[in-house]
Structures are given as C-alpha cells and as structure tokens.
Amino acid sequence: MMNSGSRSALVASGKKYRTRGISRRVSRITISAIKEMPLLASRIGGCVSLGQGIPSFPTPGHIVEAVCRALRDDPDSGKYTLGPGMSELRQAVARDLGARGIEADPDREICITVGAMEALSEAVLTVVERGDEVILPSPNYASHIEQVLLAEGVPVFVPLTREDWQLDVESIRNAVTPRTKAIVLCNPHNPTGANFAEADLRALAQIALENDLFVISDETYDFLVYDGQRCFSLSTLPELRGRIIATFSFSKKYAMTGWRVGYVYASEEILDQMMKIHDAMSICAPTVSQLAALAALQGPQDCVEQIRAALTRRRDLICARLDRLPDAFGYVKPRGAYYLMARYRFPGTDSMTFALRLLHEARVIGIPGAAFGPDGENHIRFSFGGAEEQIEEAFDRMERWFAGSPFSR
Incomplete structure (x- = not known):
C-alpha cells in the first residue's frame, strides 16, 4: 500500500531516480512530502511556511x-x-x-x-x-x-x-x-x-x-x-x-x-x-x-511552559484566521501538538495539486493531506509552530489568493 502523496511530491520536484540495482525495500519508500515541500519552496523563493513542524523558538x-x-x-x-x-x-x-x-x-x-x-x-x-x-x-x-x-x-x-x-x-x-x-x-x-x-x-x-x-x-x-x-x-x-x-x-x-x-x-x-x-x-x-x-x-522547566503558552496563542490565532475563510476551509480545533488538518472546499482538486498551487501562486507552504495516508486526501496540514508574524503573513497571502477565485478559472 503506497503513500501516493509523498510520491507526487517527488514527481513534482522534477527528479528522476535510478531504480536498477536498488533494493526493493528502499525503492518502495519515498522522502515524505513534509520534507519535499520546503525543498520545492527553496527553489521558488520568497515563501512563508505553515509546513514542516519546526518551532520558531531558540534552544533555551x-x-x-x-x-x-x-x-x-x-x-x-x-x-x-x-x-x-x-x-x-x-x-x-x-x-x-x-x-x-x-x-x-x-x-x-x-x-x-x-x-x-x-x-x-x-x-x-x-x-x-x-x-x-x-x-x-x-x-x-x-x-x-x-x-x-x-x-x-x-x-x-x-x-x-x-x-x-x-x-x-x-x-x-x-x-x-x-x-x-x-x-x-x-x-x-x-x-x-x-x-x-x-x-x-x-x-x-x-x-x-x-x-x-x-x-x-x-x-x-x-x-x-x-x-x-x-x-x-x-x-x-x-x-x-x-x-x-x-x-x-x-x-x-x-x-x-x-x-x-x-x-x-x-x-x-x-x-x-x-x-x-x-x-x-x-x-x-x-x-x-x-x-x-x-x-x-x-535545568529550569519554565521554558517548557513558555513554549506551551506561545503555542496556545498561535493555535488560537490560526483558528481565528481560518474562521475568516469559511468558504475555503473547514477544520477541527487542535487539542494537542501544533498542527491541524484543514479540509479545503474545492471539489475535484487533489491535495497535492492544491498544495502546489498554494505554493506557486500564493507562496505559502502547506503539506498535502494525502501524504498522511488515504484519509488525509482533500485536506492540507498546517503547522502553527512558526512565529505569529509568519502565521499572519501566510493567511494574508491566502486571503489575497482566494479573493482572486483561483479555483473558478
């Protein structure tokens, strides 16, 4: 049972892979779309990330x-x-x-x-x-x-x-x-x-x-x-x-x-x-x-509480920004970690296509839901581990993008 979302990311990167002589156990797996989308974004330039789960905080x-x-x-x-x-x-x-x-x-x-x-x-x-x-x-x-x-x-x-x-x-x-x-x-x-x-x-x-x-x-x-x-x-x-x-x-x-x-x-x-x-x-x-x-x-554990408090604010922020886009997304409010799976409301668009258009046209990194198994299709994963300014900028870009009705063209 293959992970089609990750494989689509590799295709999107334009890479060709030699498989002759490569073991079956290696040739049947891929680098995940979580890692591939930032790699694609690095070639585009000027992107803001809601993708890979990297918290913005420095090591204490x-x-x-x-x-x-x-x-x-x-x-x-x-x-x-x-x-x-x-x-x-x-x-x-x-x-x-x-x-x-x-x-x-x-x-x-x-x-x-x-x-x-x-x-x-x-x-x-x-x-x-x-x-x-x-x-x-x-x-x-x-x-x-x-x-x-x-x-x-x-x-x-x-x-x-x-x-x-x-x-x-x-x-x-x-x-x-x-x-x-x-x-x-x-x-x-x-x-x-x-x-x-x-x-x-x-x-x-x-x-x-x-x-x-x-x-x-x-x-x-x-x-x-x-x-x-x-x-x-x-x-x-x-x-x-x-x-x-x-x-x-x-x-x-x-x-x-x-x-x-x-x-x-x-x-x-x-x-x-x-x-x-x-x-x-x-x-x-x-x-x-x-x-x-x-x-x-x-060492002192107050740093953990500070990280938790900051991520609570960021969770509330990303939910508030999603609430301003009810025609574009539905979601379940996160109860833990710093991710959410947003269900986009554009029938007929697979999650890799949605994520790639979001990346190329809005310059926002999200992870296609299909990378997380078949039940992730028609979703995109957003991380709110980044700074509040980063979250705000990403949603400002998405609001401008959706205002242009990209999926009605």
Missing part, C-alpha cells in the same frame, strides 16, 4: 551554556558514549518518566537515540517482518508509513472519526487479522492535533492484549495539550509491559529539533533486540546532544 540559553561549558572543560564531550547513552542521562530520563507514572529501569529499559525518528524506525524494524500488517490510524504521521514499508510490512489504514479526529476503536478491532503484528500510534496526534481519549486508548490496549500485538507509541508531543486537558500515556499501563515500545523526543519540548536526540522505553527483552539495530546504524546518539538533553532535564 541554559541548555546552550551547559553544552558550551562541557565542550570547553570535559575532554570526553567529543567522544562516543555507551551505546544506550550516558548513564547520567538515562537516569534523568527514568526520573522524568517516573514523575509521569512510567516506571522504567535506566540500565535495561531506556536507550538514547538520534531523535525519536531513529527510535521509531528501530521499533518497526525490530518487530515487523515481511508481510506483517501494521495498523495505522489515518490520517497518520507520514514517516510511520515509510517505516512500515521499509520493514516490508503492510500498512493498514483505519480512519479516525472525521468530526473530531478521535480513534474509532471498533474499526481498529475489525481491522485485526491473523497477519496483524502491531499498532503504531502518535498521541498527541501529528497531523490532526487530536488528543486521544483515555477510554479509547485503554480499549486499544485491550485489543493489543487480546490479539498479542505490539504497540509502538510515538509520544513526541506528550507535553503539548491545550485547554487544561491531560495527555494519557499507554506506557503507564502495567499490562502492556513487554508489548509497548514508547518513543519520546527533546525536539519540540525544548526547541531542540536540530540537536537530534530522543529516547525509547521498552522492556529489556525488546530493547536488547533494538540495540542490535542501534549499534549497526548509529553506535550512539551524538554526545554533545546527550549533554544538551541532560541539561534540559536538569
């Missing part, structure tokens, strides 16, 4: 200073660490997880990785074999699709409820077959901004238990929910121990996307197997980035 100063001190004073700061990561960092991660109700052994159940993306790829490669089916609530994060395909698994898309982007538990249950191996879940949800209900997550856990499935839980945005809500983590359920692989990231919580550091929590039996891939692919996460992650966990 206390993190930067701690790394600078280590680079000056610690001769080991430029050397490899142990494969699973610095012991002090794994202990700090375990304490942080424990404060959230997740009991983890820092020596046996935690590995520091090159971002959550490495952890997710290793998780899928560890448990998915050729022909195994993997359930993906749809729309879903584009790279999850490619990770399943890379493992030669079969993505099985189960639609979220369209009215509020929540899990459809019964449809997930009905999608399970003897070939189902795992469920991959991102919560809070990229790309829709949903925060899944605890009752539905507990029901999903029960489906996994009843059918001997793994749950791969992408918890990159666990800190970012709105309106006084709580984010429920499947990792807190003791009955899932031995079945859950949970991945976490420092990228968004501490404005550290470029540091490329995250971590994975799994039982010792699973993590030992994942470590084989980790060793073969990366040896260890960059030491300098691990030092930054340690400073993030040990």
Whole structure:
C-alpha cells in the first residue's frame, strides 16, 4: 500500500531516480512530502511556511551554556558514549518518566537515540517482518508509513472519526487479522492535533492484549495539550509491559529539533533486540546532544511552559484566521501538538495539486493531506509552530489568493 502523496511530491520536484540495482525495500519508500515541500519552496523563493513542524523558538540559553561549558572543560564531550547513552542521562530520563507514572529501569529499559525518528524506525524494524500488517490510524504521521514499508510490512489504514479526529476503536478491532503484528500510534496526534481519549486508548490496549500485538507509541508531543486537558500515556499501563515500545523526543519540548536526540522505553527483552539495530546504524546518539538533553532535564522547566503558552496563542490565532475563510476551509480545533488538518472546499482538486498551487501562486507552504495516508486526501496540514508574524503573513497571502477565485478559472 503506497503513500501516493509523498510520491507526487517527488514527481513534482522534477527528479528522476535510478531504480536498477536498488533494493526493493528502499525503492518502495519515498522522502515524505513534509520534507519535499520546503525543498520545492527553496527553489521558488520568497515563501512563508505553515509546513514542516519546526518551532520558531531558540534552544533555551541554559541548555546552550551547559553544552558550551562541557565542550570547553570535559575532554570526553567529543567522544562516543555507551551505546544506550550516558548513564547520567538515562537516569534523568527514568526520573522524568517516573514523575509521569512510567516506571522504567535506566540500565535495561531506556536507550538514547538520534531523535525519536531513529527510535521509531528501530521499533518497526525490530518487530515487523515481511508481510506483517501494521495498523495505522489515518490520517497518520507520514514517516510511520515509510517505516512500515521499509520493514516490508503492510500498512493498514483505519480512519479516525472525521468530526473530531478521535480513534474509532471498533474499526481498529475489525481491522485485526491473523497477519496483524502491531499498532503504531502518535498521541498527541501529528497531523490532526487530536488528543486521544483515555477510554479509547485503554480499549486499544485491550485489543493489543487480546490479539498479542505490539504497540509502538510515538509520544513526541506528550507535553503539548491545550485547554487544561491531560495527555494519557499507554506506557503507564502495567499490562502492556513487554508489548509497548514508547518513543519520546527533546525536539519540540525544548526547541531542540536540530540537536537530534530522543529516547525509547521498552522492556529489556525488546530493547536488547533494538540495540542490535542501534549499534549497526548509529553506535550512539551524538554526545554533545546527550549533554544538551541532560541539561534540559536538569535545568529550569519554565521554558517548557513558555513554549506551551506561545503555542496556545498561535493555535488560537490560526483558528481565528481560518474562521475568516469559511468558504475555503473547514477544520477541527487542535487539542494537542501544533498542527491541524484543514479540509479545503474545492471539489475535484487533489491535495497535492492544491498544495502546489498554494505554493506557486500564493507562496505559502502547506503539506498535502494525502501524504498522511488515504484519509488525509482533500485536506492540507498546517503547522502553527512558526512565529505569529509568519502565521499572519501566510493567511494574508491566502486571503489575497482566494479573493482572486483561483479555483473558478
């Protein structure tokens, strides 16, 4: 089952690819449209982005200073660490997880990785074999699709409820077959901004238990929910121990996307197997980035609240601007993360065509919904991680563009 949205982006870029001699596992995956649209925009010039999920905030100063001190004073700061990561960092991660109700052994159940993306790829490669089916609530994060395909698994898309982007538990249950191996879940949800209900997550856990499935839980945005809500983590359920692989990231919580550091929590039996891939692919996460992650966990946490407050204002701003374009878009107000899926009201226009016209004619970057699976078609994903001025400029451009009735020509 292919990811047509991403493939369309590659076609749009004008590139031609040699496939002779290239492995099937590589030739059947693509770079996601999330990365391709900014590349296209860089060739056009003068574009404003509501595309890739890069928060505008600088890495907090206390993190930067701690790394600078280590680079000056610690001769080991430029050397490899142990494969699973610095012991002090794994202990700090375990304490942080424990404060959230997740009991983890820092020596046996935690590995520091090159971002959550490495952890997710290793998780899928560890448990998915050729022909195994993997359930993906749809729309879903584009790279999850490619990770399943890379493992030669079969993505099985189960639609979220369209009215509020929540899990459809019964449809997930009905999608399970003897070939189902795992469920991959991102919560809070990229790309829709949903925060899944605890009752539905507990029901999903029960489906996994009843059918001997793994749950791969992408918890990159666990800190970012709105309106006084709580984010429920499947990792807190003791009955899932031995079945859950949970991945976490420092990228968004501490404005550290470029540091490329995250971590994975799994039982010792699973993590030992994942470590084989980790060793073969990366040896260890960059030491300098691990030092930054340690400073993030040990330092003041008011920076996280400041990021959360700023993103709350940006969520409200992008919703207000969408409300001024009711003839162009419908949307569900995000409950978490910093994305929303806007359904455009132009029948007969596929999402890649819409995104490319928006890019070329309005100079605004959005991500075509089809990149997030079949249930993303007729939508475009907008990120509100950028500065308020950037959001305002993007919507000013779109308002001028729509005023010219681009889809009636």
